[in-house]
Amino acid sequence: MGKCCKCNSRLLCMCLLPFMMTGHLLIYIMVSIFVTMSYAPPKITIHYIAPGISANSSALASHPLGPFWNLQLEDRAMWNQLQHAWDRENNPILRGNTTGISRKPRAQLLTEIARTHDLNSFPEHMGAFIRSMHCREYPLLINQPEMCRRSSDGSGVDSPVLLMAIKSQVGNFENRQAIRETWGHSGMVEGNSNKKGGLVRTVFLLGRQDSSTGPHPDLKNLLELENQKYGDILQWDFRDSFFNLTLKDLLLWQWLQLYCPTATFVFKGDDDVFVRTDVLLDYLLTKKKEHILWKGNTNKTDMDLFVGDVISNAMPNREPSTKYYIPESFYKGMYPPYAGGGGVVYSGSLAFRLKEVSELVRLFPIDDVYLGMCLQRLGLSPSHHPGFLTFDLPVTDRGNPCAYKSVLLVHRRSPKEMLTLWKQLQSMPDQC
Numbered sequence: 001m002g003k004c005c006k007c008n009s010r011l012l013c014m015c016l017l018p019f020m021m022t023g024h025l026l027i028y029i030m031v032s033i034f035v036t037m038s039y040a041p042p043k044i045t046i047h048y049i050a051p052g053i054s055a056n057s058s059a060l061a062s063h064p065l066g067p068f069w070n071l072q073l074e075d076r077a078m079w080n081q082l083q084h085a086w087d088r089e090n091n092p093i094l095r096g097n098t099t100g101i102s103r104k105p106r107a108q109l110l111t112e113i114a115r116t117h118d119l120n121s122f123p124e125h126m127g128a129f130i131r132s133m134h135c136r137e138y139p140l141l142i143n144q145p146e147m148c149r150r151s152s153d154g155s156g157v158d159s160p161v162l163l164m165a166i167k168s169q170v171g172n173f174e175n176r177q178a179i180r181e182t183w184g185h186s187g188m189v190e191g192n193s194n195k196k197g198g199l200v201r202t203v204f205l206l207g208r209q210d211s212s213t214g215p216h217p218d219l220k221n222l223l224e225l226e227n228q229k230y231g232d233i234l235q236w237d238f239r240d241s242f243f244n245l246t247l248k249d250l251l252l253w254q255w256l257q258l259y260c261p262t263a264t265f266v267f268k269g270d271d272d273v274f275v276r277t278d279v280l281l282d283y284l285l286t287k288k289k290e291h292i293l294w295k296g297n298t299n300k301t302d303m304d305l306f307v308g309d310v311i312s313n314a315m316p317n318r319e320p321s322t323k324y325y326i327p328e329s330f331y332k333g334m335y336p337p338y339a340g341g342g343g344v345v346y347s348g349s350l351a352f353r354l355k356e357v358s359e360l361v362r363l364f365p366i367d368d369v370y371l372g373m374c375l376q377r378l379g380l381s382p383s384h385h386p387g388f389l390t391f392d393l394p395v396t397d398r399g400n401p402c403a404y405k406s407v408l409l410v411h412r413r414s415p416k417e418m419l420t421l422w423k424q425l426q427s428m429p430d431q432c
Helices: 002-038 078-089 106-114 124-132 173-181 220-230 242-259 277-295 348-360 367-378 415-426
Strands: 049-051 060-062 140-142 162-167 187-189 198-208 233-239 265-270 273-275 306-311 338-347 409-411
Touching: 124 242, 140 220, 162 242, 162 277, 173 198, 173 220, 173 415, 187 277, 198 242, 198 277, 220 233, 233 242, 242 265, 242 348, 242 367, 265 273, 265 348, 273 338, 273 415, 338 348, 338 367, 338 409, 348 367
Parallel strands: 162 198, 162 265, 198 233
Antiparallel strands: 049 060, 140 233, 187 198, 265 338, 273 409, 306 338
């Protein structure tokens, strides 16, 4: 009898065991849910800081205010829409392991987006820019393939320290000649106060005459004669208009890569500026020495120099009567920091990086702003130099040679004013 009870008790325990385990599990789950619902996580400070460097701390930096890849279209302006579409197509996260720029033809994407915009609503010159903004390749009509390989002055030095690339137009013969006879002289140039200088080469960047501005005399033969005499003209087969100036930057970078890849520095400017080339050489050679010393302690060999008169927090000009007018239907937002006013200087190695990144940035009709866009895409900012006087000296100082002592560039000067100023600076008083 006792034996039978033991068996029944054991059997009962075995039967009740699953129910007991299930009950414990239910209790555990209920307690977990209750704890989870009642748990309040600690509040995270909105201004999360991560390791880095900032102006407020030598060890910490604030987190980014926006996502690294912005996948949302913020507005419907045409340029922004085109750039947004390109950013998505070239986003490495969305493209996976594929590399390279968008494989969709630029003209096809432009046509697709242009359908949603009335091109006739834009000013005529803006409409002309939009219709051709996908074109980046133009044949050279006049080339100088030996510009950086010849040494006609007998110096034995072929690689220029400074290449002066001047944006000009076919009819601006006087401007080009004044530059050749003054600050744009091609050859060995001494630094200021007989300091060590270097080889300077000058080229003038031209397109075709813009026939849309009215009838012009045919200057083709005169231009050919000028080029035969001086051999410093680069001309491409595109219409030379204000909104096409950006093309001169793109085509210059292509030309540099093919024909002048060893230029240490590049100056890009207009043909109505005056540059103190000797002082500029002093500045650039000092920067080169600093870079050589600096790169000895790092693994970075490229020199990210881009200098000019930097304009920050600029907004597009919305006044239709100005040549800088950018309709809100074409572009919305702030401009990135950019160097404007007729002249900038940058390192030759940076020119090739600008060329590469320009393939990811839609053409913009204002060349100075476009350079700022490309720099921003590279994660760089232009450096401001007070010697770039893009808004000129005070009127009372313009005739005083001593006022130009610390000047690198002045905008604007006529051919006659260039020649006069050059002569005055050659005999600058010692007391300056």
